[in-house]
Amino acid sequence: MSDARHRPSASEPGPNPLAAGENNISVEAARAAIDAAIHPTTDVETVPIALAVGRILADDVISPLDVPPHDNSAMDGFAFDGRALDATQALTLRIVATMHAGAAPVEGVETGQCVRIMTGARMPAGLDTVVPFELCRVDDGDNVEIPASVIAAGENRRFRGEDLASGKAALTRGRVLRPADIGLIASLGLTTASVRRRLRVAVFSTGDEIVSPGQPLPPNCVYDSNRFALIAALQRLGMEPLDFGLVADNRASLQDAMARALEDVNVIITSGGVSAGDADYTRDVMTSMGSVSFWKVAMRPGRPFAFGKLSGRNGRDAWLFALPGNPVASLVGFYSLAREALLKLAGASAQPLPSLDARCTVDIRKRPGRTEFQRGFVWLGDDGKWMVRPVGSQGAGILRSMAEANALIVLPDNHGSTKAGDFVSVWLFDGLT
Known part of the structure; x- marks a missing residue:
């Protein structure tokens, strides 16, 4: 599709920082390139x-x-003029009224008098201190004794506009x-x-071996999990995912799916079809429909990844995030490379991935040169320090271990193996909203 209508508009950002075909860039460089390209949408609703x-x-x-709209009491107690306090002796006051929240303030409270007052009630003019009930002694009459040094002038008073x-x-x-x-x-x-306005995000999975849940499972096929995991992740971000279903492994089907999505969405997210296999057409279709940089990110899992802007016949543009087909790699790619970009596009202020340092309880083998994300389980140790251990098989297609984990262990690209007792950075799943 070489029609000029399928090229990016002149209003797009400048050339993508990544040259087409550049391979094995770092996670940090990929994130920076995406951030440089993305600008927030401006659609607003009430x-x-x-x-x-x-x-x-x-x-x-x-x-x-x-x-608050007026000075008021911060607790239940007795309100009085704090200038009457003497740190060396008790203060006795006569109770002349009771005030509840929402009532008009009592007027004309004199020296030697106080008001029984409830939390939130407006402070009467001339009174600036509230002593809690439990710190006082009330006699059988209408007198209250405030012991020396239990309260300071001005305490327990909330100021207007504070x-x-x-x-x-x-x-x-x-x-x-x-x-x-x-x-x-x-x-x-x-x-x-x-x-x-909520970002509208089209989500579809590619692959002739993929079957939707609820359908009979033919030999040599697997049920699609990526689409549903990604839709759930988008819902947690407050976005509006649109389920575009499954797309067959051929150029025409993929091109048609992207063209339909371009009619009504801000973002397209695909899984599968971005590696270098014979049936992986995403790269070619993306190149024909817009300005796209394709790269292999130096990360495990999730190395195949593509990002760019596509343009449709109706003049609408949409950002494309093409994720790997392996279930764990797809989610890791979403969390590490797409999540923050989508929030920025949606107009949110900076939403960095929440992380903490935890002591690893086992050795983890790794070679420098790529960022690795391992599924982990984090807990609070007896010494009050966070602990973490890898969970289950770390294969890119083993979704069960992802479900058993509560965090991702992030091993930087310039680091080698981790020894038991070393501290590592972890991303908590419950924080990846």
């Missing part, structure tokens, strides 16, 4: 805050009011909204949030 969790904030949320001042940004754009953020927006009296 949604009710009840539906906004997990969405990416498109604009700063500016507070229309002070939070949490958030009117006109200030409560949340900044690019934030992936969490439950606490939704609560904060609601506390400002707001009912909607301006968020980025």
